[in-house]
Amino acid sequence: MLSESVLEELLRETPMREHLVREAWPDLSTESRLQISQAFDVGWMAGVPDWLSLLALNDTAVIVRYWAARLTHFQPPRPEGVDDVLGPLSERTEEQKQLYEMARTDSSELVRLCADCGETLTYQTLATVSQLQRLAFLRTLSMPHLGVFFQWLDTAVRAGVPDLELRECLREFVSLPAVREDLEPTPMNTSMMLWWRSAPALPSRAVGMSRELRGERCRGSWHISCRPAWAWQRSLPTS
Incomplete structure (x- = not known):
């Protein structure tokens, strides 16, 4: 060394x-x-x-x-x-x-x-390839995006990818340094959570924007990832 x-x-x-x-x-x-x-x-x-x-x-x-x-x-x-x-x-x-x-x-x-990766191997093809290909793709993501990943997770669940393989994909993704940094609690995240809770009281013209900011499109996939709750929780890193 x-x-x-x-x-x-x-x-x-x-x-x-x-x-x-x-x-x-x-x-x-x-x-x-x-x-x-x-x-x-x-x-x-x-x-x-x-x-x-x-x-x-x-x-x-x-x-x-x-x-x-x-x-x-x-x-x-x-x-x-x-x-x-x-x-x-x-x-x-x-x-x-x-x-x-x-x-x-x-x-x-x-x-x-x-x-x-990025050519024949993309999020569009990820549900139909081998597990090794999925894990290799996720490991090489240079700019991982939480919303895109959970949208793919929703697709993978619908495509019948086994729960065990999805848990491995989740663990691989959330272990990426950039993702771990995004998931760290920060004052900004706390402020946004408080804002989300008040969002239903916003005027109707702001509902579309609030839903986008609240991540409604990927929230359903997050709930899907929690279906076998004990298993998914065990797959998440603890530190």
Whole structure:
């Protein structure tokens, strides 16, 4: 494992960073390679640079390839018949083409799934795929949205996805750092709860807005998630 000071020096954002990591990579342990990829998982636009993805996707350790793949912004080919509205801005580089093909043909299903997320693997297809695909998709969400997830949960219940698998999906989703942060009690959340309680007394013209803010569209799905109450509660993280 790399010490904090060494990792900081190695990954300082300068032109030398790529050269230093390339020189160090062959002699690094699996844990240190994971450290380097994980260090780029910061901020709402987190992601490893293409040159690092290429290094990691050529690694013999599956976990190193997966760790980088889940933080790589893959650029799949544009579907036939779709207009190129962005022109040259949407052109894939040779590195991006190579990364996508490497991930799609990897021997590990986990790595392949990272390339599929957002393409063949979306919330629209999630109810009909394998449980591993669902969990991999949820784990790689960079901007998770509570409302969208519970809308999908409603769809999954109607599609007959088993309760045990749904509980696993719920646990995977609410364990995401961004979701845990959203669920933390805050003064704003408390104020909103007080406002929700008074919302029925609002004038009729405000009802539509109040329902939207109160999350009526996903509240039904939340109640569905509580149907086997003891099981769902046990699936939630406690800290």
